[in-house]
Structure formats: structure tokens, C-alpha cells
Amino acid sequence: MTVTTDCPEVSVVAAPVERVRPRHARRSGALALPLSMVVSFLAASAAPVPLWAHYGAVWHGGALVTTAAFATYAGAVLVGLLVLGEVSNHLGRVPVLLAALALQTTALLLFAGADGYPPIFVGRVLQGLAAGAALGTLGALMIEAHRERGTLASAAAPGVGTGTGSLLAALLVAYLPWPTHLVYLVLVGVFTVQAVALLRIGESSPRRPGLRRSLRPTVAVPGRVRPAFVAVAPVLFAVWALPGFFSSLGPVLIRRLAHSPSVLLGGLGLFLLATVATVATVVLRDLTAARTMLVGVLTLLVGLVGLVGGLLLGLPVVYLVATVPAGAGFGSALQGAMRSVVSLAAPDERPGLLSAAYLVSYAGLGLPAVLAGVLVSLGLPVDDVATGYLAAVAGLVLLGYVSLRRATR
Incomplete structure (x- = not known):
């Protein structure tokens, strides 16, 4: 759960047909994409949870390996929040979010092809860095799209994503084929669609100097x-x-x-x-x-x-x-x-x-x-x-x- 402060305004470039839409409709549309991204980011972080027991049985890992994999993600999120949380104010929001989506996709592909714990640990680091870099920016985008609804959505979306990711992964693993692959590939598809949507929106946030200072x-x-x-x-x-x-x-x-x-x-x-x-x-x-x-x-x-x-x-x-x-x-x-x-x-x-x-x-x-x-x-x-x-x-x-x-x- 994150709190964002001092974020620049962002506007959505709309097609001509959008200009006749009511203002609240434009705001709801601008709110939908960052909301879906927060949910999918947290869902991806929770997706491996139902598979820990399977990994432990197949790769002979004990409780220490499982808890260390989880703590690796938590540490990477913290680094992402502290070091990369303000980068979007200087490089632009779309480039940072696209990079975060690329990291998430890479992590999920590592999980899908893993034959041991090393790819799992590398993927958890990538997931944590991506989440830390993106969540603050996404929260700001939601609040700017609609202050009241966006504030409510930024508070609710992380829990919804974590909960649905855990349950969705458990359902896919329990009842569908490819139990250690399908959930990750589904999420890769979701992130691909979101990347295309980001490219269509385009960057409208002004870049500011001070990138190096923001990394401290x-x-x-x-x-x-x-x-x-x-x-x-x-x-x-x-x-x-x-x-x-x-x-x-x-x-x-x-x-x-x-x-x-x-x-x-x-x-x-x-x-x-x-x-x-x-x-x-x-x-x-x-x-x-x-x-x-x-x-x-x-x-x-x-x-x-x-x-x-x-x-x-x-x-x-x-x-x-x-x-x-x-x-x-x-x-x-x-x-x-x-x-x-x-x-x-x-x-x-x-x-x-x-x-x-x-x-x-x-x-x-x-x-x-x-x-x-x-x-x-x-x-x-x-x-x-x-x-x-x-x-x-x-x-x-x-x-x-x-x-x-x-x-x-």
C-alpha cells in the first residue's frame, strides 16, 4: 500500500470523438488503465504463492527457501520505492511504466520456464523493482484522473490485486492444464495489452530536471x-x-x-x-x-x-x-x-x-x-x-x- 505526494499533473490525449464525451466519462476512462495495472502488478506478485508447496516438493526446497523467496520480493519493492519512486517525474510516466511492464513480463517468463529456484529468485527481484517503481506513479495517475474515485481506487486496488492474484493462480493451478505455466502466461498477455494501451495514450507529463538527485x-x-x-x-x-x-x-x-x-x-x-x-x-x-x-x-x-x-x-x-x-x-x-x-x-x-x-x-x-x-x-x-x-x-x-x-x- 503506497502513498504518493508532489506528483505533476497529467492529461490524456483524446481522439476527436472523445471531445464530446462528458467530463466524468473521460475521467473514468483515464482511471481504468492505472487501476487495472495496479491490480495486475499485485496479482503477479501473489501468483507464485499457491505454487510454493509444489516447488518445494519438486525442487526439494524447505521453508527457508520459500520464505527467502518472499523476503527477496519485499526487499526489492523497498529498493524500488526508495530509489525509483520519483523517476517518473523526471523521465516521464509512460517510459517508466513501460519499463516496469517489461520487467514484470521478464519475471513471469522466468517463472514459466523455471527448472529450479534461481530463476524464481531473479524473477522476484525484477517483480519487486517493477512494483516499487510503478505503484506510486499509478496511484498519482488514479488520483489525478478523478480525485475522489481515484483516492478510493488507490486505497482499494493493491488489496484487490493481491487477493485476486492469489485466488486466480490457485484456481488455474488446481483445475486447468499447465499448472506451473498458465497463470504466468495469462498475466503476460494482460501486461502486453496494458503496454499497448499506454503507447496509445502517449506521454503528456512534463519532464523535470534533477534525475540523479531523485535516485538518492x-x-x-x-x-x-x-x-x-x-x-x-x-x-x-x-x-x-x-x-x-x-x-x-x-x-x-x-x-x-x-x-x-x-x-x-x-x-x-x-x-x-x-x-x-x-x-x-x-x-x-x-x-x-x-x-x-x-x-x-x-x-x-x-x-x-x-x-x-x-x-x-x-x-x-x-x-x-x-x-x-x-x-x-x-x-x-x-x-x-x-x-x-x-x-x-x-x-x-x-x-x-x-x-x-x-x-x-x-x-x-x-x-x-x-x-x-x-x-x-x-x-x-x-x-x-x-x-x-x-x-x-x-x-x-x-x-x-x-x-x-x-x-x-
């Missing part, structure tokens, strides 16, 4: 914001650890609980988490940051208790049902945490503050998953590791919420 990431927390940021950092770390859990250990756990090899089960957890998080973000968008944070913490704790209960009792239904409040808590606690600190900074201070928030968030997305993979590879039962993982998330969320309440008072 600015990570800075203003002094008056620092107490609140330090307080909220455990919440950011913990809530992002949750999708990391469902993207790495989650598919293995649900299949063990259900005593089923179904690939569809492997993608269901991430689908529920991401989809419900999106709904919560949209429904609670008008609440204050403090109330959003409170709702998020409470629902997240309910979900975490249910997830642990499902694991301890060996009940897959309880585990899946608990994913719903966990997803609602993830979406709302994240929004409440971000709004609590961003609102304290001046506009020119927000890019550096957001970069600091990205560092904490993507560390939470990747590092706990890798640590869990190490523990499982050392022989600890995966259920015990998962229980400890979820308990640590609950503890960090509570610590951060209490600290933030004290800091903001």
Missing part, C-alpha cells in the same frame, strides 16, 4: 514527529508481518490443517486477508485516525486469537474464519498508524517520513518470514513456529498502540 532516497523523521513515529513503528512492523505470514508459511499450514494437498486452499488465506483488508480500508476511511487505529487493533487481536486457536485445535474452518477479522484489523490498523504520523508532518517533510515508514513496513513484511523459515529448517514444528509468530505480532501491536496513545497525548 531521503529517509527523515522530523523531530516533533519522532515520538509518535517511534511509538507507531511496532504496529507498522507487526501488521505487515501478517501478509508475510500468509504469503510464506500460510499455504503450508492450511494444507496441513485440512490434511489436503489442494492448491486452492494454499491461495485462499491470502485472498481472504487482502480482500477483507481492502473492504475495511474503504468502509472506515471517514473515521479519525485514532478511531481507525482502535478498531484495527481490536479486530486484529480477535483475528490473531482465532488463528492461534485454529492451529492449536487443528480446525481449518476456525483458522479460515479468523482470517476475516485479521484482514479487517490489518487494513484498518495500517491506515490508522500511517495517518497518525503523516498528519503531524508538513507537506515537504512527508516524503522522507514515508520513506522511513516504508523501511519499517517492508522489514516487517520480510524479516519475520525469513526468521520463521530458519526456525522450521532447524527442526522446530511449523505449527509451533506459526503460533509464536502470531503471538509476537499481537504483542507488537499492543505495544505500539499503547505507546502511540501516550505519545499523542
Whole structure:
């Protein structure tokens, strides 16, 4: 989930027939392409999730390899956000988005032809860099196309893409031929269509000098914001650890609980988490940051208790049902945490503050998953590791919420 600031205006070059269309229709058309690209980018990142168990069985990879592959993607997204996030302001949006589509396509072709883990790791790096470079630009395009609808779409699209990508991949793998190829080739076709649409629109954003300077990431927390940021950092770390859990250990756990090899089960957890998080973000968008944070913490704790209960009792239904409040808590606690600190900074201070928030968030997305993979590879039962993982998330969320309440008072 990204936040964009200080983005130049962009206009869509329309054919003569478009000039007679109502203004809201032109805006809706301009909104459709970036919205579809955000969804497809996040869907591509989630597409390998249902296949981790298959790759592990065929290539003899354990939990450490799976979690490392996921953390590689998270690290690459962070690099893309911090280093390449402002490049489109200087080179133009269409060239940057076309390059991101090319990287995504290359990654998917690597996945489709992979005969071992090295192409998977290379592809995950390419996917992460592409997403980091493109998502901020796409968010800005959506907001400029229609401020109200675009803002709503930029908040909802990442979760929709992640959830649908995981579920679509699971369905294609489970019920159609070419299980390790078809989902990637379908996405290649989608990206090809989007590239053609971008070329038809053309570049209309003015280029600005300062490309080299934009490649140096600015990570800075203003002094008056620092107490609140330090307080909220455990919440950011913990809530992002949750999708990391469902993207790495989650598919293995649900299949063990259900005593089923179904690939569809492997993608269901991430689908529920991401989809419900999106709904919560949209429904609670008008609440204050403090109330959003409170709702998020409470629902997240309910979900975490249910997830642990499902694991301890060996009940897959309880585990899946608990994913719903966990997803609602993830979406709302994240929004409440971000709004609590961003609102304290001046506009020119927000890019550096957001970069600091990205560092904490993507560390939470990747590092706990890798640590869990190490523990499982050392022989600890995966259920015990998962229980400890979820308990640590609950503890960090509570610590951060209490600290933030004290800091903001």
C-alpha cells in the first residue's frame, strides 16, 4: 500500500470523438488503465504463492527457501520505492511504466520456464523493482484522473490485486492444464495489452530536471514527529508481518490443517486477508485516525486469537474464519498508524517520513518470514513456529498502540 505526494499533473490525449464525451466519462476512462495495472502488478506478485508447496516438493526446497523467496520480493519493492519512486517525474510516466511492464513480463517468463529456484529468485527481484517503481506513479495517475474515485481506487486496488492474484493462480493451478505455466502466461498477455494501451495514450507529463538527485532516497523523521513515529513503528512492523505470514508459511499450514494437498486452499488465506483488508480500508476511511487505529487493533487481536486457536485445535474452518477479522484489523490498523504520523508532518517533510515508514513496513513484511523459515529448517514444528509468530505480532501491536496513545497525548 503506497502513498504518493508532489506528483505533476497529467492529461490524456483524446481522439476527436472523445471531445464530446462528458467530463466524468473521460475521467473514468483515464482511471481504468492505472487501476487495472495496479491490480495486475499485485496479482503477479501473489501468483507464485499457491505454487510454493509444489516447488518445494519438486525442487526439494524447505521453508527457508520459500520464505527467502518472499523476503527477496519485499526487499526489492523497498529498493524500488526508495530509489525509483520519483523517476517518473523526471523521465516521464509512460517510459517508466513501460519499463516496469517489461520487467514484470521478464519475471513471469522466468517463472514459466523455471527448472529450479534461481530463476524464481531473479524473477522476484525484477517483480519487486517493477512494483516499487510503478505503484506510486499509478496511484498519482488514479488520483489525478478523478480525485475522489481515484483516492478510493488507490486505497482499494493493491488489496484487490493481491487477493485476486492469489485466488486466480490457485484456481488455474488446481483445475486447468499447465499448472506451473498458465497463470504466468495469462498475466503476460494482460501486461502486453496494458503496454499497448499506454503507447496509445502517449506521454503528456512534463519532464523535470534533477534525475540523479531523485535516485538518492531521503529517509527523515522530523523531530516533533519522532515520538509518535517511534511509538507507531511496532504496529507498522507487526501488521505487515501478517501478509508475510500468509504469503510464506500460510499455504503450508492450511494444507496441513485440512490434511489436503489442494492448491486452492494454499491461495485462499491470502485472498481472504487482502480482500477483507481492502473492504475495511474503504468502509472506515471517514473515521479519525485514532478511531481507525482502535478498531484495527481490536479486530486484529480477535483475528490473531482465532488463528492461534485454529492451529492449536487443528480446525481449518476456525483458522479460515479468523482470517476475516485479521484482514479487517490489518487494513484498518495500517491506515490508522500511517495517518497518525503523516498528519503531524508538513507537506515537504512527508516524503522522507514515508520513506522511513516504508523501511519499517517492508522489514516487517520480510524479516519475520525469513526468521520463521530458519526456525522450521532447524527442526522446530511449523505449527509451533506459526503460533509464536502470531503471538509476537499481537504483542507488537499492543505495544505500539499503547505507546502511540501516550505519545499523542
